[in-house]
Amino acid sequence: MMFRNVAIIGCGQTKHSSKRRDVSLPEMIEEAAWRAMEDAQVTPEEIDAIVVGNMQGFGGVAQPDQWIGDWIGAPGKPVMRIATGGTTGGSVGQGAIYAVASGMYDKVLAVAWEKHSDSKEPGATTGLLHVALANFFHAFNYGMNLKSLVATTVVGAAAGVAVYQAMFYMHRSGCRIEHFDMVAAKSRRNAAKNKYAHLQWPGCTPEDIAKTEMVAYPFRFGHICPASDGASAIVVAAEDIAKKKEDKAWVKGLASYSDEENQLMSESYGGVGILDASEQMGCRVSAMKAYRMAGITDPKREIDVAEIYQPFPSQELIFAERLGLFDEGKAWVALEEGEMEIDGRMPTDPSGGVLATNAIGSSALQRILEAALQVMGKAEEHQVPKEVRNAVAHGWGGVTNYTTVTVLGDSPR
Amino acid sequence: MLHLEREGIVRVKGLPFVARFKWSTGFLMERFIKSLAEKKLLGAKCPSCGYTYVPPRSRCGKCLTKLGEKNLVELSGRGVLVGYTTAYVGLDGEGNFVDLEKPRVIGAIKLEGADSTIFMPIGEIDPEGVREGMEVEPKWREATRGELADIEYFKPSR
Amino acid sequence: MRRVAIVGYAQTQHQFDMQKTREDMVFEVVKEALSHAGITRGEVDTVVTASTDFLDGRTISSVFLSMAVGAYLKDESKTEEDGTSAAWYAFMRILSGVHDVALVEAHTQGSTFNPHQVSFYTLDPLFDRQIGVLNDVSAAAIQARMYMSSYGVSEEEIAMVSVKNLSNAAKNPFAQRRMPDLTVEEVLGSKLYYHPIRELMMSPISDGACALVLASEEKAKEITDTPVWIEGVGVCQDFYLRDRNLLELDSLRKAAKDAYEMAGIRDPYAELDVFEVSEKFAHEELMIYEALGLCRRGKGKVLLERGATEKGGEIPVNPSGGALAADPVCATGLVRMVEAAKQIRGEAGEYQIPGVRRALAHGQFGMCAQKNWVFILGGEG
Numbered sequence: 001m002m003f004r005n006v007a008i009i010g011c012g013q014t015k016h017s018s019k020r021r022d023v024s025l026p027e028m029i030e031e032a033a034w035r036a037m038e039d040a041q042v043t044p045e046e047i048d049a050i051v052v053g054n055m056q057g058f059g060g061v062a063q064p065d066q067w068i069g070d071w072i073g074a075p076g077k078p079v080m081r082i083a084t085g086g087t088t089g090g091s092v093g094q095g096a097i098y099a100v101a102s103g104m105y106d107k108v109l110a111v112a113w114e115k116h117s118d119s120k121e122p123g124a125t126t127g128l129l130h131v132a133l134a135n136f137f138h139a140f141n142y143g144m145n146l147k148s149l150v151a152t153t154v155v156g157a158a159a160g161v162a163v164y165q166a167m168f169y170m171h172r173s174g175c176r177i178e179h180f181d182m183v184a185a186k187s188r189r190n191a192a193k194n195k196y197a198h199l200q201w202p203g204c205t206p207e208d209i210a211k212t213e214m215v216a217y218p219f220r221f222g223h224i225c226p227a228s229d230g231a232s233a234i235v236v237a238a239e240d241i242a243k244k245k246e247d248k249a250w251v252k253g254l255a256s257y258s259d260e261e262n263q264l265m266s267e268s269y270g271g272v273g274i275l276d277a278s279e280q281m282g283c284r285v286s287a288m289k290a291y292r293m294a295g296i297t298d299p300k301r302e303i304d305v306a307e308i309y310q311p312f313p314s315q316e317l318i319f320a321e322r323l324g325l326f327d328e329g330k331a332w333v334a335l336e337e338g339e340m341e342i343d344g345r346m347p348t349d350p351s352g353g354v355l356a357t358n359a360i361g362s363s364a365l366q367r368i369l370e371a372a373l374q375v376m377g378k379a380e381e382h383q384v385p386k387e388v389r390n391a392v393a394h395g396w397g398g399v400t401n402y403t404t405v406t407v408l409g410d411s412p413r
Numbered sequence: 414m415l416h417l418e419r420e421g422i423v424r425v426k427g428l429p430f431v432a433r434f435k436w437s438t439g440f441l442m443e444r445f446i447k448s449l450a451e452k453k454l455l456g457a458k459c460p461s462c463g464y465t466y467v468p469p470r471s472r473c474g475k476c477l478t479k480l481g482e483k484n485l486v487e488l489s490g491r492g493v494l495v496g497y498t499t500a501y502v503g504l505d506g507e508g509n510f511v512d513l514e515k516p517r518v519i520g521a522i523k524l525e526g527a528d529s530t531i532f533m534p535i536g537e538i539d540p541e542g543v544r545e546g547m548e549v550e551p552k553w554r555e556a557t558r559g560e561l562a563d564i565e566y567f568k569p570s571r
Numbered sequence: 572m573r574r575v576a577i578v579g580y581a582q583t584q585h586q587f588d589m590q591k592t593r594e595d596m597v598f599e600v601v602k603e604a605l606s607h608a609g610i611t612r613g614e615v616d617t618v619v620t621a622s623t624d625f626l627d628g629r630t631i632s633s634v635f636l637s638m639a640v641g642a643y644l645k646d647e648s649k650t651e652e653d654g655t656s657a658a659w660y661a662f663m664r665i666l667s668g669v670h671d672v673a674l675v676e677a678h679t680q681g682s683t684f685n686p687h688q689v690s691f692y693t694l695d696p697l698f699d700r701q702i703g704v705l706n707d708v709s710a711a712a713i714q715a716r717m718y719m720s721s722y723g724v725s726e727e728e729i730a731m732v733s734v735k736n737l738s739n740a741a742k743n744p745f746a747q748r749r750m751p752d753l754t755v756e757e758v759l760g761s762k763l764y765y766h767p768i769r770e771l772m773m774s775p776i777s778d779g780a781c782a783l784v785l786a787s788e789e790k791a792k793e794i795t796d797t798p799v800w801i802e803g804v805g806v807c808q809d810f811y812l813r814d815r816n817l818l819e820l821d822s823l824r825k826a827a828k829d830a831y832e833m834a835g836i837r838d839p840y841a842e843l844d845v846f847e848v849s850e851k852f853a854h855e856e857l858m859i860y861e862a863l864g865l866c867r868r869g870k871g872k873v874l875l876e877r878g879a880t881e882k883g884g885e886i887p888v889n890p891s892g893g894a895l896a897a898d899p900v901c902a903t904g905l906v907r908m909v910e911a912a913k914q915i916r917g918e919a920g921e922y923q924i925p926g927v928r929r930a931l932a933h934g935q936f937g938m939c940a941q942k943n944w945v946f947i948l949g950g951e952g
Contacts, residue, residue, distance in 0.1 A: 002669050003666075003668035004668075055631070056651075057624050057625075062624075062625040062692035063693045065808070066808075066941050067694070076807060076809075078805075080659070080660060081650060082649065082651065082660075083649065084649050085634055091649070099663055101666075102572075102667045103666055104666065256646050256647060257645060258618075258637045258642040260638060261634065261635050261638060285644055293669070397631070398633075399635070401634065401637050
């Protein structure tokens with residue numbers, strides 16, 4: 001398996017909000033990158049390579065690394081640009097991990113971002129028209145009406161994919177809309193404890209969420225993630241360097257398995273076979289591989305906290321199961337029992353997750369970053385009140401086909 | 414699904430990302446743009462390595478020092494043409510090069526007191542008469558408004 | 572560090588407006604690369620592709636290609652920019668020990684959306700895009716003029732690069748521009764875009780794809796008797812256009828230095844047998860000679876005049892025709908790797924250079940080659 005131990009030794013992120021009009025794109029990215037390097041106590045000169053990513057259509061700049069590179073010390077260094085949709089941040093983080101694990105580089109900076117406010121189009125669907133169109137066909141196939149469908153295109157993310165995925169899950173598991181209210185309220189409450197999060201609502205209750213308007217069945221307005229401006233960054237280092245640092249989160253396992261494109265008729269009319277959009281085999285296989293690398297045989301017992309990519313509340317439940325943290329179809333039962341709360345048995349998204357903060361390119365890197373903070377015990381107010389030996393970070397994207405799973409721990413493998 | 418014997422494939426048309434954008438400029442760039450109203454060109458001089466950026470920016474790319482308002486310097490606006498090309502075509506925004514009615518000169522300019530090179534249209538000159546090392550200055554539009562369009566082009570200094 | 576080899580590859584016949592969907596093109600090239608390696612999809616551990624959203628004209632360019640590229644239930648990722656970036660990442664994924672066999676794929680159908688228009692979108696939107704005079708061709712033209720006047724290089728000498736590469740391409744069945752009898756006069760008579768850059772001095776707009784199979788030493792030896800080893804890799808990004816020295820390809824110089832160091836090369840002129848480089852503009856090839864350390868600054872034209880970089884010369888550069896002969900943007904650098912590997916394995920047919928043991932492949936991306944990737948490849952022995 002992995003020849004060389006690798007750890008995250010520094011984390012940095014910006015405060016997320018709907019509009020960071022005070023800074024330009026490179027200035028926003030710089031904030032996160034420099035915070036991560038300061039946290040890791042490394043100078044930009046010491047960084048051997050940089051991995052960056054965002055969704056280029058959202059910012060309206062092609063290959064923005066060429067423009068923003070000068071703000072983060074890129075000139076003279078190897079720079080890899082990765083973009084995989086919603087998983088971009090996870091793919092960027094994993095790119096940095098592989099770069100160090102390869103032995104080619106000892107200290108690698110990973111930076112991911114999105115600045116939605118640079119776009120004049122509503123929400124985050126800018127530039128997603130192509131994907132949205134595919135979703136249209138899909139939703140029509142499932143009998144969704146045009147009004148609901150239009151509503152899904154103006155909210156914070158790829159709702160078109162998520163509504164029918166949620167329906168599959170509800171049908172299969174017996175989960176109800178009230179559970180989505182509970183997940184959303186938990187996210188808002190957790191986010192209130194995270195000073196970098198976007199949608200913060202101390203004391204938010206499921207009843208508060210239930211009062212919000214139904215946007216596209218089964219999602220209410222309160223179920224939907226925002227479109228945020230923000231960036232996040234981590235510094236990844238080789239074992240000998242990490243060992244000398246006080247705070248570090250060891251990388252124990254990682255995987256990124258692609259599922260099928262979730263469309264009945266893919267571009268080339270290939271005819272895709274997935275019928276249940278909540279099946280998410282890619283996530284299941286990724287989790288299995290990452291746990292195997294990490295030496296984890298019973299994730300329910302051995303994982304202490306999870307950061308799940310959940311632009312919609314249904315996804316926190318679906319992926320918690322796919323990550324093997326709960327029995328099949330039973331995550332909502334655990335939710336009812338309070339197991340997923342910050343102080344619960346299996347806290348999920350103590351940071352508030354993507355439901356609270358969604359700077360798309362950065363969102364999946366934030367999951368890795370937040371999991372690292374939990375392992376290091378540096379999550380401040382949203383630190384889970386227990387010993388964190390292993391944490392899992394999840395990313396999700398594409399047309400439901402991309403997944404990244406990264407397992408971090410308090411000791412090397 | 415029909416499988417037909419055919420030549421070629423069907424294509425549909427459209428621009429990628431027909432989205433409109435309104436990029437935040439950040440504080441120093443905002444100062445640069447607003448100062449154009451007074452026909453002033455601002456740069457940012459790095460206090461550590463002395464490199465001067467135009468337009469100004471918040472981080473020195475050379476030595477990575479943080480730059481701020483106090484590092485803004487006013488430039489004379491005069492500059493030297495360090496390189497140029499004569500354009501016979503232009504992009505039409507939809508992905509086509511279209512022929513220009515008459516050739517246009519594009520200059521690479523080093524402004525006095527600055528280290529960055531800016532790439533600007535050069536006017537009031539015959540393409541044949543352009544020479545590297547030539548001194549140039551901005552041609553301001555009559556009523557400047559604090560916009561990038563306040564500089565119409567650069568022209569040879571008289 | 573474990574050794575990694577190229578064990579199979581394929582490329583499309585590059586052409587403008589290929590009458591194939593992007594998906595079919597990618598599927599076919601991947602299938603061919605696997606069959607060239609003599610393995611099945613089941614033996615692939617990881618898939619890394621390279622493409623970009625603006626060039627493919629869609630958000631998340633790779634998203635509908637998971638199936639076509641064979642990434643279904645595979646550990647995969649997508650870098651952007653040049654395919655050599657994907658090869659670099661796949662190489663590191665194997666070096667890490669997590670994976671043994673990697674499939675690398677890169678493509679662009681330039682006919683979908685003009686890559687020159689896309690180059691405009693890479694500029695600083697706060698200034699250069701507002702001013703509106705730059706794109707990759709106008710920037711290259713300014714660079715070419717600066718280079719010409721600094722080092723006393725003539726338009727004829729730049730045109731000679733096109734003549735060399737495009738006539739080399741005549742023997743390459745995969746190339747788009749195949750011009751066996753091209754003359755300097757014809758190059759200088761082709762359409763003028765931005766002085767001195769003319770149509771035949773810039774790379775054509777191409778549709779094409781390329782795929783590579785990489786394997787760890789152990790697997791490589793199982794798969795083939797003729798592995799092509801990756802002996803060195805160097806990657807480097809330069810400053811943004813405004814703050815760069817346009818007379819130099821500094822980032823390529825640094826990337827080459829790193830690659831030479833990793834491969835233990837001290838004298839590239841003597842130790843490397845063939846070079847496949849991504850010269851998007853004719854003058855760039857001369858600058859590439861200099862940055863690769865094949866001659867001193869400003870002396871690129873001397874190598875060309877002496878015929879050193881001709882097919883029969885001491886250091887043949889682009890016997891395949893290079894990027895001037897076909898430029899399926901994201902695939903271009905990966906095609907260079909394939910061409911270099913073919914030379915090492917003696918599979919280059921009519922443009923085979925005899926006795927190639929070690930070769931250099933170069934990929935670039937961005938304005939005036941802002942980013943560069945250099946691979947040193949070597950055969951057995």
